[in-house]
Amino acid sequence: MRYDFDFAVLLDYWPDFLAGAWVTLQLTFLATVFGMAIGTLCAIGARGKRRWLARAIGIYVEIIRNTPFLIQIFFLYFGLASAGLRLPVFTAAVIAMVFNVAAYCSEIIRAGMDTVHPGQIEAAQSLGMSTPTIYWDVILRPAIERVYPALTGQFVLMMLSSSVASQISTEELTAVANNVQSFTFRSLETFLAIAPMYLALAALLKLSFWGIGLFAFPRRRRLGTAL
Amino acid sequence: MDIVFNWSYFGYLLYGAMWTLVLSACAFVLGGAAGFLVMLARTAQSRLIRQIALVYVEIIQGTPLLVLLFIAYFGLGVFGIEVPPLVAAAISLMINASAFLGEIWKGCVEAVPRTQREAAECLALTRWQAFVDVILPQAARIATPPTVGFMVQMLKNTSLASVVGFVELTRAAQVINNSTIQPFLVFGIAGTMYFVLCYPLTAWSRSLERTLNVGRR
Amino acid sequence: MSAAVNAPAVALPAVALKDVRKSYGPLEVLKGVSFDVAPGEVVAIIGASGSGKSTALRCINGLESIQAGSIEVCGHHVGTQRSDAELRALRQDVGIVFQSYNLFPHLTVEQNVTLAPRRVKRIGNAAAKDLARACLAQVGLAEKADSYPEQLSGGQQQRVAIARSLAMQPKVMLFDEVTSALDPHLTGEVLRVMEKLARDGMTMITVTHEMGFARRVANRTIFMRDGLVWEVGGAEMFAAPRTPELQSFLGSEL
Numbered sequence: 054m055r056y057d058f059d060f061a062v063l064l065d066y067w068p069d070f071l072a073g074a075w076v077t078l079q080l081t082f083l084a085t086v087f088g089m090a091i092g093t094l095c096a097i098g099a100r101g102k103r104r105w106l107a108r109a110i111g112i113y114v115e116i117i118r119n120t121p122f123l124i125q126i127f128f129l130y131f132g133l134a135s136a137g138l139r140l141p142v143f144t145a146a147v148i149a150m151v152f153n154v155a156a157y158c159s160e161i162i163r164a165g166m167d168t169v170h171p172g173q174i175e176a177a178q179s180l181g182m183s184t185p186t187i188y189w190d191v192i193l194r195p196a197i198e199r200v201y202p203a204l205t206g207q208f209v210l211m212m213l214s215s216s217v218a219s220q221i222s223t224e225e226l227t228a229v230a231n232n233v234q235s236f237t238f239r240s241l242e243t244f245l246a247i248a249p250m251y252l253a254l255a256a257l258l259k260l261s262f263w264g265i266g267l268f269a270f271p272r273r274r275r276l277g278t279a280l
Numbered sequence: 281m282d283i284v285f286n287w288s289y290f291g292y293l294l295y296g297a298m299w300t301l302v303l304s305a306c307a308f309v310l311g312g313a314a315g316f317l318v319m320l321a322r323t324a325q326s327r328l329i330r331q332i333a334l335v336y337v338e339i340i341q342g343t344p345l346l347v348l349l350f351i352a353y354f355g356l357g358v359f360g361i362e363v364p365p366l367v368a369a370a371i372s373l374m375i376n377a378s379a380f381l382g383e384i385w386k387g388c389v390e391a392v393p394r395t396q397r398e399a400a401e402c403l404a405l406t407r408w409q410a411f412v413d414v415i416l417p418q419a420a421r422i423a424t425p426p427t428v429g430f431m432v433q434m435l436k437n438t439s440l441a442s443v444v445g446f447v448e449l450t451r452a453a454q455v456i457n458n459s460t461i462q463p464f465l466v467f468g469i470a471g472t473m474y475f476v477l478c479y480p481l482t483a484w485s486r487s488l489e490r491t492l493n494v495g496r497r
Numbered sequence: 498m499s500a501a502v503n504a505p506a507v508a509l510p511a512v513a514l515k516d517v518r519k520s521y522g523p524l525e526v527l528k529g530v531s532f533d534v535a536p537g538e539v540v541a542i543i544g545a546s547g548s549g550k551s552t553a554l555r556c557i558n559g560l561e562s563i564q565a566g567s568i569e570v571c572g573h574h575v576g577t578q579r580s581d582a583e584l585r586a587l588r589q590d591v592g593i594v595f596q597s598y599n600l601f602p603h604l605t606v607e608q609n610v611t612l613a614p615r616r617v618k619r620i621g622n623a624a625a626k627d628l629a630r631a632c633l634a635q636v637g638l639a640e641k642a643d644s645y646p647e648q649l650s651g652g653q654q655q656r657v658a659i660a661r662s663l664a665m666q667p668k669v670m671l672f673d674e675v676t677s678a679l680d681p682h683l684t685g686e687v688l689r690v691m692e693k694l695a696r697d698g699m700t701m702i703t704v705t706h707e708m709g710f711a712r713r714v715a716n717r718t719i720f721m722r723d724g725l726v727w728e729v730g731g732a733e734m735f736a737a738p739r740t741p742e743l744q745s746f747l748g749s750e751l
Contacts, residue, residue, distance in 0.1 A: 056358045056359070115475075115479065115482070116471075116475065118432075118478075118482065119432065119436075119474065119475045119478035119479045119482055120436065120471045120474045120475055120478070121436040121437070121438075121439035121440075121450065121474055122436070122439075123439045123440060123442070123450055124439060124450060124453070124467055124470055124471045124474060125471070127450075127453075127454070127457075127463065127467045128463065128464065128467040128468065128471060131457065131463035131467065132463040132464040132467065134463070135461060135462070135463050135464065136464070170599070172595060172597050172599040173599055173601065175560055175595070175599065176593075176595065176599035176600075176601075176658075177601075177613075178560065178584075178588065179558055179560065179588055179591075179592070179593045179662075180588065180592075180612075180613035180617065180661070180662070180665055181585045181586070181587075181588040181589040181613065181617045181665065182585075182612075182613055182616055182617055183581075183585060183616075183617075184581070186616045186617075190601075190612060190616065191601060194603055195601070195602060195603040198603055209342075213342070213343070213344040213345070214344065215344075216344035216346040216347060217344075217346060217440070219346070220443065227344065227346055227347060230347075230350075234354075240350070240354035240357075241351065241354040241355050241357075241358055244347055244350040244351045244354060245351060247347060248339075248343045248347050248348075248351065251342060251343050251344055251347060252338075252339060252342040252343065255341075255342035256342070270603075271605075272602075272603050272604075272605075272645055275645070276645060276647075276648075280602060280603055
């Protein structure tokens with residue numbers, strides 16, 4: 054059985070692929086920023102004194118971690134639509150991704166916060182520091198520095214799962230590929246072509262996180278060792 | 281006339297859930313076997329083999345599973361064989377799992393103290409004997425919690441098979457929703473079924489981890 | 498006598514514990530502890546482990562809550578009820594140094610020292626840097642400002658911890674077995690810094706195993722046993738203990 058590969062026809066569509074990759078990046082950026090913020094708040098709440106809040110966060114995290122992203126995105130998008138709220142597909146994808154990644158972030162950050170020794174907090178209290186200051190300067194900063202590799206790994210995974218948003222027709226890279234293959238009938242070539250594009254996006258993402266890490270964690274930059 | 285969700289639909293969801301389990305089992309067995317090979321290659325003595333394995337892992341871990349699935353689906357299709365979606369899904373899940381499990385297990389093998397291998401080699405065991413009889417049993421203990429954790433990941437990943445038309449739980453829910461238009465209910469029930477399947481594994485993985493940590497102290 | 502009414506109130510103590518009681522569940526660790534510390538005085542607290550000496554110290558800056566009695570520290574009142582704001586105000590006047598240093602590992606030495614002044618007293622970055630340099634010079638570590646804690650020896654880390662407390666310009670300093678975690682050859686540098694502080698007039702309460710330091714530097718030494726103040730005295734107490742318990746404790750420490 055012979056198959057003649059024809060990648061040339063795809064060349065005409067490069068602006069579409071580029072636009073798709075751009076949407077993927079936008080989705081990733083928004084989900085990273087908001088997911089990180091909400092995940093951090095959840096991590097703090099989960100360790101806090103309010104039992105009901107910690108419990109509610111625990112339930113949220115378990116639900117997200119134990120159901121597929123595809124089901125989450127369908128539930129949100131089609132569910133809200135049936136209730137009369139038609140979200141733009143881009144917005145729906147961002148919301149679903151934020152909810153998803155925030156749950157994982159909160160678990161990772163919580164694990165990091167658990168590594169902060171109680172003596173650190175006592176020392177900060179003894180210096181008269183307020184609770185918000187202690188959380189930010191003494192608990193969160195070293196915690197996030199410690200779990201930074203796990204966090205960034207999670208964000209790369211999330212960029213890859215943004216391909217699932219194609220199933221509600223968000224025009225990101227995979228959805229573009231779907232369209233292109235329906236015009237060209239070159240399905241295999243199309244998907245073979247976007248695989249390296251995702252690899253490039255993943256590399257770009259890892260590079261950015263590395264750069265951010267250098268900037269955010271001077272200790273690591275100077276000593277080159279993990280905290 | 282409105283079509284409303286009823287017990288026969290629930291039965292259809294259960295039928296889908298069964299295929300989700302079948303696909304997960306296939307993915308785990310195939311992916312586990314392939315992942316073992318990846319782990320061997322990642323810890324091989326030959327630098328070349330290690331590098332090739334690393335490139336493989338980087339490529340697979342940097343490609344969305346959905347794209348892998350399409351490549352498997354259309355790729356097998358071009359050979360003129362009518363590919364059942366189950367086969368395409370199982371193959372793509374296997375490839376995905378091989379990279380992730382291989383990497384997890386490589387970490388576990390390397391977590392076994394060097395001195396263990398040295399001690400075994402001092403007893404004149406061959407490299408392979410030392411690996412099988414000394415390293416592997418210890419690595420397996422460390423590897424169990426993350427492996428069970430990844431099984432949850434795989435189970436959830438099978439939902440993507442719905443995209444190529446394989447009727448598992450997510451596809452079944454989509455089909456029902458198309459006629460009843462009760463997405464909160466239908467996807468809610470499907471989500472609950474996934475939760476029921478995944479949560480015990482999650483809890484198990486967590487308790488294994490706890491026992492392991494206590495044992496290490 | 499009417500003259501007493503006009504006497505100036507100079508002798509108001511910097512720290513005063515009155516009948517302080519503290520329990521962990523059924524276990525009573527402080528069974529009515531009372532003592533005063535005058536401004537500029539150096540007091541050492543000695544005793545076996547479990548005698549309650551560290552707990553008493555930690556009550557003074559509110560790290561441990563108390564169930565009965567009261568503590569007055571530089572005009573701050575610590576009772577059985579405490580609000581966060583009151584505690585923070587108290588802690589700005591009371592520095593503490595711990596056995597395990599508890600430096601912030603992700604910050605440089607200088608940032609460790611400037612963090613609280615910047616965040617709590619809201620002083621500017623430049624002023625905070627100057628302050629840090631002065632405090633680090635006081636403990637002889639000015640040249641280590643840009644190092645990270647893990648790059649320092651235990652003795653140096655403990656001196657940084659002292660500088661970190663000094664930067665808040667406390668009126669009272671508490672030392673909780675600060676040399677116990679150190680290798681013997683590193684204790685000297687820390688004790689010398691503390692001696693210098695004492696000579697400069699700092700009010701200090703130090704829980705310690707260093708009998709030599711207590712005898713030489715402390716104005717008074719408090720011997721605690723079973724959650725009570727058992728014996729109080731000056732340097733002469735080491736040569737001639739009044740109670741057999743102190744005698745046997747001193748014997749076991751030698």
